[in-house]
Amino acid sequence: MTNQHQRSPGEAGTNGHSGPASTLSRRTVLQMAGSAASLAAMSHAEAQSISETQSTVADAGAARPLQLTVNGVSRELEVDPRQSLLDVLRETLDLTGTKKGCNQGACGACTILVNGRRIVSCLTLASMHDGAEIETIEGLEKNGELHPLQQAFVEHEGLQCGFCTPGQIMSGLGCIAEGHAGSPEEIRFWMSGNICRCGAYPGIVAAVADAAGRS
Amino acid sequence: MFPFVLEKAGSAEAAIAAAAAGARYIAGGTTLVDLMRDEVERPERLVDINALPLSDIRADGEDLVIGALARMSDVATHPEVGRLQPIIAESLIEGASPQLRNMASMGGNLLQRCRCPYFRMLDAACNKRDPGSGCAAIDGLNAGNAILGTSDHCVATHPSDVAVALVALGATMRVRGSDGERSFAVEDLFRLPGDTPHLEHTLTPGELILDIRVPGGPYGRRARYLKVRDRASYEFALVSAAVALDVEEGLIRSSRIAVGGVGTKPWRLRACETALAGKPADRSSFEAAARLATEGVRPLSHNHYKAELLPRTIVRALEMAGDVA
Numbered sequence: 001m002t003n004q005h006q007r008s009p010g011e012a013g014t015n016g017h018s019g020p021a022s023t024l025s026r027r028t029v030l031q032m033a034g035s036a037a038s039l040a041a042m043s044h045a046e047a048q049s050i051s052e053t054q055s056t057v058a059d060a061g062a063a064r065p066l067q068l069t070v071n072g073v074s075r076e077l078e079v080d081p082r083q084s085l086l087d088v089l090r091e092t093l094d095l096t097g098t099k100k101g102c103n104q105g106a107c108g109a110c111t112i113l114v115n116g117r118r119i120v121s122c123l124t125l126a127s128m129h130d131g132a133e134i135e136t137i138e139g140l141e142k143n144g145e146l147h148p149l150q151q152a153f154v155e156h157e158g159l160q161c162g163f164c165t166p167g168q169i170m171s172g173l174g175c176i177a178e179g180h181a182g183s184p185e186e187i188r189f190w191m192s193g194n195i196c197r198c199g200a201y202p203g204i205v206a207a208v209a210d211a212a213g214r215s
Numbered sequence: 216m217f218p219f220v221l222e223k224a225g226s227a228e229a230a231i232a233a234a235a236a237g238a239r240y241i242a243g244g245t246t247l248v249d250l251m252r253d254e255v256e257r258p259e260r261l262v263d264i265n266a267l268p269l270s271d272i273r274a275d276g277e278d279l280v281i282g283a284l285a286r287m288s289d290v291a292t293h294p295e296v297g298r299l300q301p302i303i304a305e306s307l308i309e310g311a312s313p314q315l316r317n318m319a320s321m322g323g324n325l326l327q328r329c330r331c332p333y334f335r336m337l338d339a340a341c342n343k344r345d346p347g348s349g350c351a352a353i354d355g356l357n358a359g360n361a362i363l364g365t366s367d368h369c370v371a372t373h374p375s376d377v378a379v380a381l382v383a384l385g386a387t388m389r390v391r392g393s394d395g396e397r398s399f400a401v402e403d404l405f406r407l408p409g410d411t412p413h414l415e416h417t418l419t420p421g422e423l424i425l426d427i428r429v430p431g432g433p434y435g436r437r438a439r440y441l442k443v444r445d446r447a448s449y450e451f452a453l454v455s456a457a458v459a460l461d462v463e464e465g466l467i468r469s470s471r472i473a474v475g476g477v478g479t480k481p482w483r484l485r486a487c488e489t490a491l492a493g494k495p496a497d498r499s500s501f502e503a504a505a506r507l508a509t510e511g512v513r514p515l516s517h518n519h520y521k522a523e524l525l526p527r528t529i530v531r532a533l534e535m536a537g538d539v540a
């Protein structure tokens with residue numbers, strides 16, 4: 001089984017950067033290298049097969065218009081129906097603060113708020129969210145000031161490697177807003193959708209409790 | 216993920232017509248998107264039903280009526296659910312994670328597909344995914360698989376928690392298809408695997424779940440859901456029990472018991488219920504009744520422990536419900 005059908009356009013490594021080489025970020029360079037490598041690895045027969053598959057499903061996979069308000073900014077997009085909300089954020093909008101961990105809804109690294117509710121963005125199709133209000137980790141800092149929950153994560157060392165942190169913080173916002181941050185036990189239960197492989201849970205629980213107490 | 220056409224249904228009639236023509240319904244998408252990405256599911260056409268007005272949660276006399284599109288989290292926090300059937304909220308909160316409960320619909324919860332690891336493993340035999348290919352779980356890693364209702368073709372458990380509580384309480388569901396509406400017991404939604412494990416439910420092509428009705432009854436707060444699992448939260452059940460007791464002057468007038476994590480569908484234990492009738496609400500009655508739960512179990516190489524854990528879970532849940540621990 002090849003993975004030719006799994007690759008949605010947003011995952012092909014496209015990005016919005018077109019500046020001079022000296023301003024390329026590490027991420028952009030990695031993306032470009034990945035695209036080149038995947039193209040080079042694709043045989044002529046595979047490329048042919050992809051174009052045939054796409055031509056026989058003319059309607060399926062056709063780009064669809066999508067309007068999202070992301071961190072207060074309205075965005076008009078064209079997305080493949082197969083793209084998850086996570087992939088649209090990361091690959092189309094280049095908002096890479098939201099992380100792709102398991103891509104199966106099991107780790108919580110991709111947690112964002114959609115219309116004020118925390119969800120895992122990997123398990124939902126972007127094109128089902130036309131008109132939605134979305135908040136990601138990038139939207140929390142205001143005028144150079146960290147959000148109180150971000151600040152609490154710093155103060156309580158609620159992280160080690162940091163990969164799960166954006167998801168932890170967005171989930172923590174949901175946990176506090178839902179009124180489930182009343183005790184460490186309650187926080188542990190209501191934050192259980194977010195896995196931390198470093199085991200920074202004591203700091204995470206303390207940060208959520210602290211921010212809940214301040215809000 | 217294979218390409219598909221996604222359309223949005225503006226009415227139940229339009230959704231049903233599309234589904235009758237082969238489209239798959241999508242609501243929360245938490246199971247379907249995952250399985251499509253793994254290419255276990257390959258629908259060519261999806262109908263987004265989220266715009267349909269099927270999210271209401273309300274009391275109808277002593278009955279509780281839950282719309283099929285109501286989200287798990289909204290049902291769990293609804294005041295009428297807490298007032299009439301707190302066990303429904305309890306069982307919902309024990310399932311999935313807060314994020315997934317914000318996404319997943321009640322109808323989708325009932326129709327979610329199994330979590331047997333071989334179902335998702337494209338190079339493993341699985342009669343649910345690929346009828347006739349065999350069952351890799353029977354001689355494989357089967358610690359999480361079923362011991363009741365299994366066949367030589369499939370041993371996958373049904374993963375839902377709330378379905379266990381709904382089956383215990385005798386809930387019914389209303390569905391609409393091209394030929395009109397019908398209602399039936401939630402328990403009858405699920406098929407035993409037999410030699411057709413790929414056929415999991417009794418809906419006809421295109422039938423849409425409208426709502427779920429939990430009948431009022433004498434149980435109320437004397438109904439509890441206990442879930443035993445490998446970690447304290449966000450994990451599927453090894454064994455779970457939804458139990459309800461109606462006790463008067465220390466004697467059990469009636470009871471309801473259904474279990475999860477052990478059956479190929481949510482498993483009602485009528486023999487245990489009968490055994491409790493008229494007995495004192497104490498531990499010895501609970502233990503005697505719970506012993507009947509393991510009649511007919513067929514443990515696999517790695518899940519003998521479930522035959523021991525099942526009666527113990529029932530006893531503890533009954534103690535919680537009777538508050539006699």
